[in-house]
Amino acid sequence: MARRRWRRLVRGGGRAAILTVFSVFSAFPFAWMFITAFKRNSDLYNPMNNPFWFNEPPTLEHVQYVFTKTMYANWITNTAAVGVAVVAVTLLLALPAGYSLSRFLGAWGGRLGISMFLVYLVPPTLLFIPLSRLVSELHLHNTVWSLILVYPTITVPFATWLLMGFFKSIPRELEEQALVDGYGRLGAFLRVTLPLAIPGIVAVVIFSFTISAQEFVYALTFVTNTARKTVSVGVPADMVRGDIFDWGPLMASAFLASVPVAILYYFVLDKFVSGFTTAGAIR
């Protein structure tokens, strides 16, 4: 009895220790951003000071700088605009594509899905030169529309592959039942299949939005007007002067941009995780 309790204690302690280490590791960048964002420069650049806490009273000067001396508000707005548009385009294309590949093409659907997924693996550093010609031909250079056009080339293949797996896990019998009840294919899809695929759709939404918000190479090369940049380019491009990094404003910008995303993740985390893990569980 005592041995079992001891074993349970050891197992629980070990689990807690691993989780603690992992949590500290994951939270460290966020904590560092927070501390640096509100630290005075005189505190930040003194190597004798404890780098992990405030040695002088905190300050809002970096946050003020970000909002008054840079176009941070524009960058955040542009990022949100591009993110929402990319999510919409991605869902519009990936939902029917994933559904068709999973339902109508049999074994070929799986092969096609994997080949589409492979497209996702081609790095933007190889694609930005040919795509930049395309953007220029369409006269979209220096507009956020260029990003709305290009980002789906990253998000749609992955989203299609993800949703394909998800639709496969939803029993065909449910749709067949709806068809027997008088729905057409589209009606069955909209009223029966889609509601069951909500976790997968949430995963796609978050994935697409996050990719759009953090992408750098396309945003750097297609948009150079300061007012039209997204946050991922505006912050490093406008807060690094020569070889001097303005760490306070840099961290303040990064912190402020990550707070809404963190809150969003908090509210939809369970759906997001189940989107990646519940394929096959509906049956």
Added chain:
Amino acid sequence: MTRREFLRLAGAGLVAASVGPFIFTEKTAAQPVTLRILQWRHFVPPYDEWFDKVFAPRWGEKNNVRVVVEHVGLAEIPAIAAGEAARVAGGADPGHDLIQHLTPPAALERQVDTDAHREVIEELKRKVGPYIPLAEKSTFNPVTRRYFGVSDNFVPDPVHYRADLWRQAAARLTGEQRVPLLGPKTWDDIRKAGRELKRMGHPVGLGLSQEIDTGMFLRALMYSWGTSEQDEGSNVVLDVPPYRQRTLDALRFVKALYEETMFPGVFAWTAASNNEEFLAGRISIAMNAISIARAAQAMAIEAIRRGENPNQSKAVQFARNTWITERAPQGPAGARGLEHVMGVYTLWRNRPRAVREAAKKFLIDLVLSFDPDVAAREGWPPGKFQASQAYDYPTFQNAIPKAKRLAYLRDDPVSKAAGDRKDKLASIETAYEWAHNVGWPGPSSAAIDEVFNTWIINVMFARVAQGIDTPEQALDAAAAQIRRVFQKWREQGLVGGRR
């Protein structure tokens, strides 16, 4: 608030944010000619203020040209230029007309208007005199006999050192180990005093990693040892006698310098490390543009503004103790240094005639604006030299006569505002004698640019310093890689030489 309400609210906010920028778009008035310029966010903020709010708009008004200036970080320029070059190659609008590069963009030669560059350079030579050899080698391709850019300025790369710490270290050294009390003159001085400085807890900070400052430091050292990647005719020579022995000696020296005076952090050096480590008081010696001295002075000015007593303020004392050497450190074959930043403007080819002419005139007037009297007369004071606080040095040496340069540097307003010695940076003037281009004694070709950006020299030195390779192994591997790069560019007709 329920989860459903939160999601609804967040969704509405995002949609509103997404629609905003498309409704509230910028309206621009039609202008006959628009000149679009991309350049870096200058290290000296008042320079951008002057360029964006004084020079560009007033020049535009005077010449009936709408000038649009966009700024990005220096690290972002090559990727943007590569994207625009692809658009030029495809016959599309590149997005900008002029780009200011911070390194010689030799690989872009086929996409730029080399004739316009030549016309600008010849006109400036007629107006203000010679184009310095450093600039000629950084913008002229002797194989095609074309100018792939116009250099308006270069930024010298002196050694910065902590004068207070150096004096303490020098005082401890006697006999053969003695070093000058007023700062290093040779690489050997740096090695001797560096040992003491490391013992004092302030090691030497010269990078040995895959980044730009490391590339500059190691080339300066190689050139001072009498070796280099190529000869004047673009033949790869670093492993060919008599250069081979000199390269091996340089490799052995850097290994000793690392072991005796530096610390493992130099293998993780970044472009910001020189400044950060020096300004944090950790290292005692760094090689950098005068941005270290200027940043120290900026902190001193801030301290004085806060009301600190200059004679007691740590920031002011730190600025006063941040010195630059009079010249590049001497090696066995000479005292050779590099430019830290090479300002080179390029104009894309096939621009409309009116834009092309506007760009040429803009570049000519920009160079002429170095002279504060010319700038005042034209209506864009204080001019390029003073606006950059002597950070930008003219490549048309007489664009601002030497007397005017020295008059500013000997009574430097920034140094005075920082409570610092007012002529502290005057020795930067000697850079005309010791600053060389990347690839010296040959041109800064596309091959040299690729060798620089793939960090072949940096890796060669770092592997020896870490004890991974012997000097001979590292040299042979690097030379083989460099030859492959040269061969590739020779096949494209952009690089000369045979070996």
